[in-house]
Structure formats: C-alpha cells, structure tokens
Amino acid sequence: xxxxxxxxxxxxxxxxxxxxxxxxxxxxxxxxxxxxxxxxxxxxxxxxxxxxxxxxxxxxxxxxxxxxxxxxxxxxxxxxxxxxxxxxxxxxxxxxxxxxxxxxxxxxxxxx
Amino acid sequence: xxxxxxxxxxxxxxxxxxxxxxxxxxxxxxxxxxxxxxxxxxxxxxxxxxxxxxxxxxxxxxxxxxxxxxxxxxxxxxxxxxxxxxxxxxxxxxxxxxxxxxxxxxxxxxxx
Numbered sequence: 688x689x690x691x692x693x694x695x696x697x698x699x700x701x702x703x704x705x706x707x708x709x710x711x712x713x714x715x716x717x718x719x720x721x722x723x724x725x726x727x728x729x730x731x732x733x734x735x736x737x738x739x740x741x742x743x744x745x746x747x748x749x750x751x752x753x754x755x756x757x758x759x760x761x762x763x764x765x766x767x768x769x770x771x772x773x774x775x776x777x778x779x780x781x782x783x784x785x786x787x788x789x790x791x792x793x794x795x796x797x798x799x
Numbered sequence: 800x801x802x803x804x805x806x807x808x809x810x811x812x813x814x815x816x817x818x819x820x821x822x823x824x825x826x827x828x829x830x831x832x833x834x835x836x837x838x839x840x841x842x843x844x845x846x847x848x849x850x851x852x853x854x855x856x857x858x859x860x861x862x863x864x865x866x867x868x869x870x871x872x873x874x875x876x877x878x879x880x881x882x883x884x885x886x887x888x889x890x891x892x893x894x895x896x897x898x899x900x901x902x903x904x905x906x907x908x909x910x911x
Contacts, residue, residue, distance in 0.1 A: 718897060727808065729889060729903040737897040745898065746855075777842055784832045784897050785850055790842035791859075 689713050693778050693791035700768045700798045706723040710778030710792050718781050719761035720788065721745075723751060723774040730777065736761055785787045800824045801894045803861050805902035813910050818862075818877040822890030825871060831893040832873045834864055837904075838886045846888070849873060860884070885909045 694709045712719065717738050722730040722745075732745030736755040750772060752764045761780075765772060775795050779788040806821040824830060831850050835843040847858025852868045864875045873890060890902040 718896070727903060730901040732898055735898060742899070780882045781841075784899075786894050787833055787845045787848055788843075788899060790844075791836075793840075 691778055691780055691789050691792050693776075695794060697795050698797070700765075700796065701705065702706060702798060703761065704768050704798075705798075706719075706765050708765075708776055708778075708796075709760070710791060711758065711760045712780040714756070714780060714782075714789065716780035716782050716789070718737070718782075718784065719755065720779040721751075721761070721763045722777045722778060722779065723747065724774075724793070725774050726735075733763065733776075739750060763775060768799035770798050771795065773798045801830070801892050801900045803890050803892050803900055803902035805888075805890055805905050806904055809906045809908060810901065811908040811910065812880045814851070814882055815879050816881045818875070818884065818892075818907065820875040820888050820907065822864075822873045822875065822902060823871055824890070824892040826892055828894050832864075832866060833891045833893075833899070834858065834862070834875050834884050835874075835889045835891065836860075837871045837890065841887060847866060880907075880909050882911065883907050 691712045720735040721733040734753040736742045739758045775793045778791045782786045802825045804823045833848045834846040847856045849866045857863045862877045887904045891899045
C-alpha cells in the first residue's frame with residue numbers, strides 16, 4: 688500500500704549542482720503534480736502532468752524541469768541549484784481534478 | 800481564476816474547546832473544495848472534501864465543514880479539540896480543471 692513514493696527524503700546540494708527528485712505512484716492515477724512548500728507560503732505548484740505524455744507549468748516553474756516518464760513516474764529536475772530553491776518538495780497524484788490529491792512524504796532539500 | 804484565503808496563520812485553543820478554521824474561496828465555476836491536514840515532517844492527508852453533494856461535509860477525526868455559497872466559505876470545525884489535533888491545516892479549491900489552489904495554511908495549537 689505504498690501510494691506516492693518520493694526519493695530521496697533528504698538532500699543537501701551546493702549552489703550550481705544538479706539533481707533529480709523522483710516520484711512514483713501505484714494507484715493508476717492519471718495526473719501528477721510537483722509542489723514546493725515554504726513557511727507561510729502554503730503549497731505552490733511547480734509543474735504538473737494532467738495525463739501521461741503531457742506536462743504544464745504551474746505557478747513557480749522557473750529553474751525546474753519535469754519528465755513524465757510513464758503513467759507511474761514523474762520526476763523533477765533542478766539543472767543548476769540556487770539557495771532560493773531550498774524548500775520541501777511534495778509530489779501528488781489524482782485520478783481526476785475533482786478528486787483529492789494523494790501526497791508523498793516530501794523531499795527536504797537544502798542548497799548551500 | 801481561483802484563489803483561497805485562510806484567515807489566521809495561527810489559531811490557539813484549549814483542549815476540549817471548539818475548533819474553527821476559516822476558509823474563503825473564489826472560483827468562476829462551482830468549486831470542489833478540500834481540507835487537508837499536515838503533521839510535522841509528513842505529507843498532506845485529506846480531512847474532507849466537498850463535491851457538490853451535501854453542503855455539510857463530515858470528515859475524519861471528528862472534523863466537519865459547511866459549504867456556504869452565498870458567503871463563498873468552507874470553514875472547518877470540530878466540537879472538542881484534542882491534543883492530537885495540533886497540526887497545520889490547508890484549504891484547497893479546484894474549479895474542475897487540472898490543478899488545486901491551496902491557502903497558505905493555519906497552524907492549530909492546542910493547549911492542555
């Protein structure tokens with residue numbers, strides 16, 4: 688009963704390094720999402736994939752890229768990490784937009 | 800466009816007291832509304848959802864919320880707070896497209 692699995696759980700990077708955050712869901716959901724959570728800001732959508740083969744920008748896409756590898760997997764890439772990208776990143780998935788999203792446990796990313 | 804406003808970044812109650820967390824939304828179409836709870840170092844868990852059926856929605860852990868179209872509100876309540884209710888609560892709205900918009904969150908503090 689895994690649900691949404693994110694790896695890694697913690698990561699420390701240096702400015703300018705690159706990294707890919709992985710997300711996989713086993714619920715046969717169509718849509719997947721990447722959010723970042725910062726204190727006092729709630730959750731802000733970075734990118735989403737409404738269905739396999741499509742990706743779209745959210746509210747804060749700058750500095751990130753995504754890949755919907757297949758129906759199960761949706762990865763988030765930081766090409767050149769910046770301290771402003773220090774955050775907690777959450778992946779979520781859902782069947783359709785009128786149904787609840789299911790969240791992973793998050794990746795805590797620090798960029799020095 | 801859709802948006803969510805949660806009044807009060809922090810709410811403090813005594814154990815056994817009424818919990819009231821406020822959420823107002825804007826949406827150009829009939830909305831789907833959700834409340835999520837986040838415990839420390841965890842992802843978001845669904846508390847309850849409104850999807851145009853009954854206006855009073857019951858969720859887990861004794862929480863409920865009432866959809867009031869005239870007030871564009873979806874406030875979360877619980878008759879008697881427990882220490883275990885201490886967490887951050889997020890209201891979210893979907894207008895039926897692919898994305899959710901979250902409020903900035905309300906931290907509920909419960910004192911003995």
